[in-house]
Amino acid sequence: MRNSESSNRAFQNLRSNRVLGAISSLLRKAPTVSSTSSSSFNRDSQSTIRDSTSTLTEDSSDPVRHIPAESKELDSGADSATNLSQSLSSDTLDAAGFDAEALSARVNPFYVPPNKRASRVLRPSTLNAPDAKHATSSKQIPEDEPAPVPAEKLEEETVHDVWMKALEIESTGILNPFQACTALVNVDGVGNTNLVVADLAGIGKLSNATSQNLNNPTNMFTSIKVFQGHRLLNEHIVPAPPVALVHFYPDSDVTPRIPVTALGSGPDVFMYHANTPFQRFTLPFIKPHPQEEDAWKDLSVAVGAALSQAAECSGTGFVDDEVLQFAWNRIVELRESGAPITRRSLQFISGCPDMQSRRAMVNNEALTPLLIQPDISCMTVLNRNSFTKDAQAMLVVGTEQGILYLVSPPQYSVVEQRTLLSPIAHLGVIGLYEKEFTICCACRDGSIQIISSTKSKSMKRILFDVLLEGVIGLRDHFIVASMKKQVFAYTTEAHLMYSFSVPSPITAIEKVETNSTFCGYAVAMMDGQVHLYDGRDLVSKISANGSVCSIRFGDFGRDSSCLVMITSTGELDVRILRRNARLLPLKPAVPDPAVVKGAGEFQRCAVKIRRFISRLLxxxxxxxxxxxxxxxxxLRLVAERATLNNTKRRLNPVCEASNLKLSAEVKGFGPTYRIYVRLLNAGTDTLENVYVLLAADSRAYSIDTAGFEVAVLFSEQCVQRSSLMHARQNMNEGVSDMVQVFVFEHGVRNRVLIANKIPVPLN
Amino acid sequence: MGIWSAFLTSLGIIKRKVNILLVGLDNAGKSTIINGLKLNAAAPTEIVPTVGFSVETFSTQHRLTFTVFDMSGQGKYRDLWEYYFPDVEAIVFVIDASDKARACVARDELETMLENKVLRMRKIPILFFANKMDIDGGMTPSECSGALGLEEIKDRNWTICATNGLTGQGVSNGFDWLAEELKS
Incomplete structure (x- = not known):
């Protein structure tokens, strides 16, 4: 029975297909009909697609029958379009002896009369529309009058074509997103990658907050949030404000491969494994300056002695004022020399105004050893011996004290450390620890320092005139983003490869590595634009709804090649790169004369050739x-300095000009003296712009007129000048010094003609 | 198929063999659906991601024997799909209705598939399964249809069914439709 029914249905289908084929062949004979009707079809958003499908599917459990193309054009077109096509096609069909509507109703059980239809058929072009918003923005354009498409819009369309909009969530609860505290981590190790955000002051689940956290306002609600897709999967309250978040695999052979999420906060690195707090590692203490350490050692000895005396009932139990003052002076001297001092010393010299409070402070704190706790400022990960995603890696930790640590798991021991000139703000890494690696540290003083692991262990420093926003390490070079809307690329040898400007201030920079062929970077900007670059070529543009604060590229959920953007308002925007997308430059590259030619090829050469090229560069x-x-x-500066030092130090007179004679003397018994200078042009030429300078040690004497000018000195002319000199009051009696007299010619070269030293009579 | 076989098939003595390509994104539930269709076989407790592809054969009540090529949905294996287009008579595309974020990826893959030269020449039917309907908050078949732009497919027959791969609900409806299409 069932077989017969199904065969009847199949026969009907076959028949309907044949009849519809005949109709379509008739319609094809009138080309104006089909073209007009298709041009009138309205493009609309995806919501209309849903509307149209909802009219087709009454019950979701039943299969929805689809009508083949030819009949579709007839029965579900837009009202106006269908009316037009019907009015036109009816003539043709009448001529052939058919009634189109009646026929459609007969052959198609899902046929809906035109006056009862609400949905519209989309044009095939909307199939390629990247997203609903884009489809909404497109306007209906008649085909016979094609409107010119603006170039920008065309470019935007081609650009958007590469990316698919996967998720857009307006409120995620992330209050302070920033680049360093965002990561895409496969938290459970099951292949479903999560977004992990360490929120500085996120309003977390209060149920998770302990009473201790609630009492401390500094760390209240600071939490790590783990997102799975669009929903919050887990949330941990962290004990201190986070500064950096990375993930890595601490072991090489442990399965299943579950990464560790490391959160840097203060001197500690908190590690989370499989969504649970796992381990904590504290950076070793830093030794303070030896002078400061000595001062505190003396104080501790003094405090110990004072306390022992007090125990014997023979003293007050406090340190002597002399010892206290001496230590205070030593620490102040150290501070003035520019050396960094500990917080305790700072409190000692500035927080204690009178001796009593100093004494109390010293008695309280001097007996505990003086050590500095490093403050983590940034972290990154360096693979140990393989570039694969789940390879064993080690932590690279930068601190505010300017010390860079390489921490090796699973014991978490510091295997290497380097001291830099300034606090480290961002880190970029290239290479493998066991082979060769280069670390680029962007410091807070606006410099980058490139540390190499080669034999020389060299450290190269490049100073910028602006602070830096981020550093990333690509395959063979570093990309440095500055706060002045500029992007620089440096080789591992610290050669500038290229630089360019971006239209808006940079907020974040992220490495984008899709496969073996493409390795570029994304630059997020304040105006909500995210630009994707391959080298210095712009390959893609993405517009977000707000200023993008954090941007990460990688696996998200089950998909690879996802761009996860978090805006300043906490909006999450996820785009997926099409699997077969080819990222090509949007515009042909314009050669920049300022950029060294051939620098792009630099790293592909052998070492010797690379050195040769670096010379060529x-x-x-x-x-x-x-x-x-x-x-x-x-060189000039060095030479001038050497000459000045030489002239100052030597006692012998200098005479470069034989035609000029100088006689100078100091008269008086002090404390006031008078210096007489007499110049005689003994030559035949006239001298112009001759200066006479009198110099004496400013701590001993003050000279009223330290110099005078002789504009013209004719031949055989004699000029005499005098100046008063006073001995300083604090100068002891019986001490005398020298007065230096310089005669120099002001011109193209400021050369000294005559110099001499005159002894000053005893005071 | 020889004349004798065709004669026997038309008499209903032997069943006609039909090759079907089962595609969809990874984690959509393709292997689960096929495992539910296999008769006299113990259901595996854990289904691991398919590597490459797997072939399953089962017969239906419609005098047809389906040979299903269960393709891996992982990104690196999706390029394999097109090699089977010349040999199959129908395509089953499984969509994870609970994963709204990946609907755009499914749409992209579908578009790539439909733009294939071989498939453009062969007007074979496509059966869509909106799988995982048991999960709350998922898309309805009409929403899946809208998200994947199925209304634009005008050159071939297609249908979409709501299914639950774990219980097999809705799967037989879809294959009934497919059998009807293939008979015609």
Whole structure:
């Protein structure tokens, strides 16, 4: 029975297909009909697609029958379009002896008369529309009058084509998103990657907050949030404000491969494993400055002695004022010399105004050893011996004290440390620990320091005139983003490869590595734009709804190649790169004369060739000129300084000009003296712009007129000048010094003609 | 198929063999659906992600024997799908209705599939399964249809069924439709 029914249905289908084929062949004979009807079909948003499908599916459990294309055009077109097509096609069909509507109703059980239809058919072009918003923005354009498409819009369309909009959540509860505290982590190790955000002051679940956290306002609600897709999967309250969040695999052979999420906070690294707090590692203490340490050691000895005396009932139990003052002076001296001092010393010299409070403080704290706890400022991960995603890795930790640590799991021991000149703000890493690696540290003083693991263990420093926003390490070079809307690329040898400007201030920078062929970076900007670059070529543009604070690229959920953006308002925007998308430059690259030619090929060569090229790079015209000028200035400065020192120190007179005679004497018994200077032009030429300078030790004497000018000195002319000199009041009696007299010619070269030293009579 | 076989098939003595390609994104539930269709086989307790593809054969009440090529849905294996297009007579596309975020990926893969040269020449029917309907908050079949732009497929027959791979609910409806399409 069932077989017969199904065969009847199949026969009907076959028949309907044949009849519809005949109709379509008739319609094809009238090309104006089909073109007009298709042009009138309205593009609309995806909501209309849903509307149209909802009319088709009454019950979700039943299969929805689809009508083939030819009949679809007839029965579910837009009202106006269908009316037009019907009015036109009815003539044709009448001529052929058919009634189109009656026929459609007969052959198609899902046929709906035109006056009862609400849905519209989308044009095929909307199939390629990237997202609903985009489809909504497109307007209906008649085909016979094609409106010119603006170039920007066209570009936008092609750009958007690469990315698919997967998720857009307006409120995620993230209050302070920033780049360093965001990561895409496969938390459970099951292949479903989560977004992990360490929120500085996120309003967390109060049920998770302990009473201790609630009492302490500094760390209240600071939490790690784990998102699975759009929903919050887990939340941990963290004990201190976080500064950096990374994930890595501490072991090489443990299965299943579950990464550890490490959170840097103060001197500690808190590690989470499989969504639970797992381990804590504290950075070792830093030894303070030896002078400061000595001062506190003396104080502790003094405090110990005072306490023992007090125990014997022979003293007050407090340190002597002299010892206290001496230590105070030593620490102040150290502070003035510019050396960093500990918080305790700072409190001692500035927080204690009178001796009593100093004494109390010293008695309280001097007996505990003086140590500095490092403050973590940034972290990154360096793979140990493989570039694979789940390879064993180690932590690279930068601190506010300017010390860089390499921490090796699973014992979490510091295997290497380097001291830099400034606090470290961002870190970028290239290479493997066991082979060769280079670390680029962006410091808070606006410099980058490139540390190499090669034999020389060299450290190269490049100073910028602006603070830096981020550093990332690509395959063979570093990308540095500055706060002045500029992006720089440096090789591991600290050579500038290229630099360019972006239209808006940079907020974040992220490495984008899709497969073996593409390795670029994304730059997020204040105006909500995210630009994707391959080298210095812009390959893609993405617009977010607000200023993007944090941007991460990688696996998200079950998909790879996802761009996860978090805006300043806490909005989450996830885009997925199409699997077969090819990221090509949007515009042909314009060669920049300022950029060294061939620098892009730099790292592909062997080491010897690389060195040769690096020499060549210096040899390019502009670089060479700048370097030459710099060296020349440097040389001149060194020479001038050496000459000045030499002139100051030596007691012998200098006489470069034989035609000029100088006689100078100091008269008086002190404390006031008078210096007489007499110049005689013994030559035949006239001298112009001759200066006479009198110099004496400013701590001993003060000279009223320290110099005078002789504009013209004719041949055989004699000029005499005098000046008063006073001995300082604090100068002891019976001490005398020298007065130096310089005669120099002001011109192209400021050369000293005559110099001499005159002894000053005893005071 | 020889003349004799065709004669026997038309008499209903032997069943006609039909090749079906089962595709969809990873974690959509393709292998689970196929495991539910296998008769006289113990249901595996744990289903691991398919590597490459697997072939399953089962017969239906419609005088047809389905040979299903269960393709892996992982990104790195999706390029394999197109190699089977010339040999199959129908395609089953499984969608994870509970995963709204990946609907755009499914749409992209579907578009890529439909743009394939071989598939454009062959007007074979496509059966869509909106799987995992038991999970709350998932998309309805009409929403799946809208998200994947199924209304734009006008050159071939298709249908969409709401299914639950774990219980097998809705799967037989879909294959009934497919059998009807293939008979015609």
């Amino acid at each position: 210096i040899g390019s015209a502009q670089e060479m000129y700048q370097k030459f000028q710099l060296d020349l200035m440097h």
